[in-house]
Structure formats: C-alpha cells, structure tokens
Amino acid sequence: AQSVTQLDSQVPVFEEAPVELRCNYSSSVSVYLFWYVQYPNQGLQLLLKYLSGSTLVKGINGFEAEFNKSQTSFHLRKPSVHISDTAEYFCAVIGDSNYQLIWGAGTKLIIKP
Amino acid sequence: KAGVTQTPRYLIKTRGQQVTLSCSPISGHRSVSWYQQTPGQGLQFLFEYFSETQRNKGNFPGRFSGRQFSNSRSEMNVSTLELGDSALYLCASFAGTATDTQYFGPGTRLTVL
Numbered sequence: 084a085q086s087v088t089q090l091d092s093q094v095p096v097f098e099e100a101p102v103e104l105r106c107n108y109s110s111s112v113s114v115y116l117f118w119y120v121q122y123p124n125q126g127l128q129l130l131l132k133y134l135s136g137s138t139l140v141k142g143i144n145g146f147e148a149e150f151n152k153s154q155t156s157f158h159l160r161k162p163s164v165h166i167s168d169t170a171e172y173f174c175a176v177i178g179d180s181n182y183q184l185i186w187g188a189g190t191k192l193i194i195k196p
Numbered sequence: 197k198a199g200v201t202q203t204p205r206y207l208i209k210t211r212g213q214q215v216t217l218s219c220s221p222i223s224g225h226r227s228v229s230w231y232q233q234t235p236g237q238g239l240q241f242l243f244e245y246f247s248e249t250q251r252n253k254g255n256f257p258g259r260f261s262g263r264q265f266s267n268s269r270s271e272m273n274v275s276t277l278e279l280g281d282s283a284l285y286l287c288a289s290f291a292g293t294a295t296d297t298q299y300f301g302p303g304t305r306l307t308v309l
Contacts, residue, residue: 115294115295117297119300125302125303126200126286126300126301126302126303127286127288127300128300129297129298129299132297134295173239175239177294178294181251181252181294182227182229182244182246182251182252182292182293182294183229183241183244183252183254184229184231184239184241184288184298185241186231186238186239186240187238188238189238189239
C-alpha cells in the first residue's frame with residue numbers, strides 16, 4: 084500500500100530565507116509524485132509533479148523538488164520565500180494502476196517578517 | 197478555460213438529513229474525483245468517476261455515494277448525516293490517466309449541526 088509522510092506539520096521561516104519541506108513516500112510499485120499548495124479558504128493548486136526523467140522538477144512560484152528513489156523522498160525547496168508563500172503544502176502520490184491521490188498530512192509554511 | 201466549479205460553496209445541515217453536492221469539471225475532462233478534508237483526518241479519497249463509471253472507491257461507508265452524468269458533471273450524496281461528516285469536500289477533474297494533473301475546485305464547506 085502507498086503512503087506519504089510529511090515530516091513537519093509546521094515550518095517557520097524568515098522572509099527571503101530558503102525553505103525545504105520534506106516528504107517521504109512508501110510504495111512497492113512505480114508512483115507519480117505531486118506537490119500541491121492550499122491557500123486559506125481555497126482549493127488545492129498544483130505546484131509541480133514528477134512522472135519520470137530528470138529527478139529535479141521545477142514548478143510554479145519558484146518552487147522545485149528533487150525525486151530521490153533510494154531515499155524514497157520528494158522534498159520541496161524554494162531559495163527565497165515571500166510572505167505570499169504562506170499556505171499549507173501537501174505532498175501526494177498516485178499509483179500507475181489507480182487514480183486516487185494518497186496525501187500527506189500537510190505542512191504549514193509560516194513566513195516570519 | 198473555465199476551472200472546476202462546485203456548488204454550493206457552503207452548506208449547513210442537521211444530523212439525519214441528506215445532502216447533494218455538485219461538481220462541474222473543466223471542459224473536455226472525463227474524470228472527476230472527490231476528496232474529504234478534515235482537520236483530524238486530512239485529505240481522504242472518496243471515489244473517482246470516468247465516463248459515468250466509478251473506477252475507484254475509498255474507505256467510506258455506504259452513506260457516501262456519487263454519480264457522473266454524460267456531460268461529466270458529478271454529484272456526491274451523503275445520507276443520514278453525522279456530526280463527523282462536517283468537512284470541506286473537494287472535487288478534482290482530470291483527463292483520465294494517472295499522470296494527468298488533477299485540477300481542484302474551491303470546495304463545498306459542509307457543517308452538520
């Protein structure tokens with residue numbers, strides 16, 4: 084069975100500092116990996132996804148993530164955060180043979196001025 | 197291109213009642229997924245429809261049901277509402293394969309009193 088673990092429930096960081104949000108997954112089959120962002124009182128928006136190929140994936144709003152198969156990780160990074168990045172970030176996995184996203188518990192990114 | 201729309205946005209019901217939520221996918225998308233989001237359980241998959249057929253179902257009781265129409269619009273129904281059904285219900289539309297991006301609507305906030 085697939086599962087996703089987001090290691091931090093909250094990550095406080097100063098504005099313009101770099102940030103890394105951690106995600107580990109477990110699966111016995113090939114998976115596809117996603118990062119979504121949820122702003123307050125809104126739905127989910129895709130930041131980036133890994134399907135195959137280059138392990139470094141670039142997304143919107145300056146975010147990127149690196150797929151590491153040996154460590155079963157898909158950590159999200161941004162070199163310099165802004166107050167507008169305040170949101171909750173979700174890592175998700177989907178298997179090739181099904182169509183349901185399995186979600187991590189989410190990480191709240193808190194930007195300190 | 198219009199996004200995913202969900203109606204109503206907010207709903208207040210009492211225990212024992214039933215409720216129907218609606219989701220209109222992005223034009224051309226044939227698949228709709230439903231997810232429940234609560235502070236305690238996070239994001240959980242309810243079911244997924246493709247061309248009017250349910251392809252996947254999550255671990256929810258039979259009180260939760262859904263359907264998809266020929267125009268790809270989908271409805272989900274919850275009968276005999278319980279307090280624990282209070283949640284944000286999100287629908288997502290995508291073309292139909294596991295590698296497709298799932299685009300989310302703003303959600304319906306259901307409160308059960």
